[in-house]
Amino acid sequence: MKVDILAIGAHPDDVELGCGGTLAKLISEGKKVAVVDLTQGELGTRGTNVTRAEEAANAAAIQGYVNRENLKMKDGFLVNSEEYQMQIVKMIRKYKPEIVFSNAIDDRHPDHAKGSKLVSDACFLSGLVKIETVLDDEPQEAWRPKQIFNYIQWKNITPDFVVDVSDFMEKKIEACLAFKTQFYDPESAEPMTPISSKDFLESLTYRAQDLGRLSGVDFAEGFTSEKLLAFKNFDGIIL
Structure with missing residues (x-):
């Protein structure tokens, strides 16, 4: 089941929030994308691991991933252990991606940075x-991706x-809102969290707008790279 891109997130909804627009764009261009969630997000204040699984499946259908699976690692307690490394190795060798997208290298939730290093x-x-x-x-068979790119999450890295991602912001927001227990819902009786506020939902748009402003497009998603990138030519660069 070879794919072009393997997107990995510490929690269900991480990849949609961090790089959902980019994934939608790549899929529209014919690229095959699979997603692996490391944990079930079972420590989340709102919802349950069951509702998160249903929501993750709905988001996958909206985006058009070729597959999505969950390794059921321990939410809140990710460690860079041999056991967890080997679980991810099996996923990399299963999907044989050219590129891996992974969590932010530094972030508010400790699982994000830990997940980033674990995947690397x-x-x-x-x-x-x-x-x-x-x-x-x-x-x-042994397989090593050509590139690892880390999407940006809570912190402004x-x-x-x-x-x-100007043409794919609506698809990104739709995929994010598939996780309906997690985000803004004025009718919900569940406790408020930093990501369930109206401001957080609006931030998905205005943060993408700000990166777009800086780069000359309407909306953009940012990534960091583990190694220096080299361009073969200037095709595709927005001038």
Whole structure:
């Protein structure tokens, strides 16, 4: 099940919030995208692991991912352990992505930065031929993605590059709102959280607008890169 992009998030909704517009754009261009959620988000104040699973499936249908699965790691207690690394290695070798999108390198939720480092290390280990893995009784081949890009989440990290998502903001918002227990709902009786406020919902648009303002487009999503990027030419750059 080879894909072009494997998007990994510590929690269900991370990839939609962080890079949902970019994923929608890539899928519209014919790229195959799979998503792996590390935890079930079971410690979230609103909703349950059951509702989060339903919402994640709805978001996947809206976006058009080829597959989405959950590794059921422990929410709030991600660790860069061999056990967790090997679970991700199996996913990388299963999907054989050219590019991996992962959590922000620094963020308000500790699982985000921990997830970022965990995925980075797993991507390296996945390329080592002496590490043997088996999935569904079949031995897996070593595979290392060409690039790891970290999307930006709560904190305003300066991006290394941005992607023009002007035509895909509506799709991103729709996918995010599939997680209806998590975000602004004036009729909800559940406790308020930092991400359930009206301001947070509006921030999805105005933060993308601000990156767009800085880069000359209407809306953009930002990423950081683990290594220096090289361009073959200037095609695709908005001047």
